[in-house]
Amino acid sequence: MPELPEVETVRLALVPAMEGRWIGAAHVGRPDLRWPLPDNLAARLTGRMVGPLARRGKFLLVSLDGDETMLMHLGMSGSVRIHHQRPAIGKHDHMVLEMQGAASPCWVVFNDPRRFGWIDLFSEDIHPMLADMGPEPLGNEFSAATLTARLAARRGPIKTALLDQRLVAGIGNIYACEALFGAGISPRRRGYTIRRQRADRLAAAIRDVLTRAIEDGGTSLRDHVQPGGEIGYFVQRLSVYGRAGESCRACGTTIRSLVQSGRSSFYCPDCQR
DNA sequence: CTTTCGTCCTGACTGC
DNA sequence: TGCAGTCAGGACGAAA
Incomplete structure (x- = not known):
């Protein structure tokens, strides 16, 4: 992954x-x-x-x-x-x-x-x-404003929208879940409702989680390794992905999972609205 | 236009 | 121990 x-x-x-x-x-x-x-x-x-x-x-x-x-x-x-x-x-x-x-x-x-x-x-x-790929999330063209504009027509859940590479480039299932946790946004929330403060929080959370994961050498699940054979340590810092049934590190509430468009989503029902 | 679902693939895991 | 069944997911393409 x-x-x-x-x-x-x-x-x-x-x-x-x-x-x-x-x-x-x-x-x-x-x-x-x-x-x-x-x-x-x-x-x-x-x-x-x-x-x-x-x-x-x-x-x-x-x-x-x-x-x-x-x-x-x-x-x-x-x-x-x-x-x-x-x-x-x-x-x-x-x-x-x-x-x-x-x-x-x-x-x-x-x-x-x-x-x-x-x-x-x-x-x-x-x-x-x-050709149709969205902005680089760690580049200058990505902002809360571009996110809001691209989400305006999205009536489906924000979690599914984040996996669409035309919205923003490079996010997959793990970091979509982690970014939504960081922003305090429910994976069920409809895309077009992400405006102003929520868009600010989401854009910042996306940049933050991706930056921290790069610093840790990525996330190693199963057999994934870096080119030198090292594992990526971000797996130890995951807040919600793969943690269904475990306690939220922020509030202690049990992390839940659900399936959206055939993909597993993980979230804290208390921290994310 | 947006959204969902099926498809591809193999290894790891679960349950009988 | 063996084996069938299930799951994981990136991105396309078809269909609604």
Whole structure:
């Protein structure tokens, strides 16, 4: 379940391993993940120089020489590991890049058991999957005002709206629940009722929870790890996600869960209105 | 237009 | 111990 903080953690770890270096060899295991991969992906990556690494929402963007960009999405079970010795290729290792150009090579391995992730190459200014994406929540274009404007037509629950990448980029189920707790807003509240003070609180809570999660190296649930193999410690600071039946850390009330649009939501019925 | 639901996938877990 | 069933969820596409 890599969301914005987990993808940003991956990006930060990959910068020293990839930026300014070149791909000496590439292995691609199968021609499809969530969607078909580009034809001859391994051959097209081999020999390429890597430029800046960027992130947009939950997507990782790797600039290559020749004005091309590799787009990567980790789906829900994807992870990236950096090895300093040539690794054995595992069952779900879909792409392995041998990075050259530094004192010693390293290997970047993309692993994704459930194959909800994706890799693509594009040369256009913007990839079609990024075209309709909302503002970066940690950027200058995101504010309570933009949030209010985009929620004005939303009659469904705010929790469901937060998962829509067109509203704001990078939020998934964990951080939607956590941000609503931070803002004191019920996941059931209809989107268009989030105005003024509630919008201020929600925008601030989104920025706060994402920033804190990045500082902690993301949230590790099940087997998710950072590229260096470390786990993300934000799991210890979750207020509501996965805590149904436990006590609210703020007021002691029992945390509840409900299903909205097929997704589990967790909330404190006392702190969130 | 918004909203919901089905789909894809595999590993972890539950219950008999 | 074994096995069937359930759940997890990101994002698209169909349908309402």
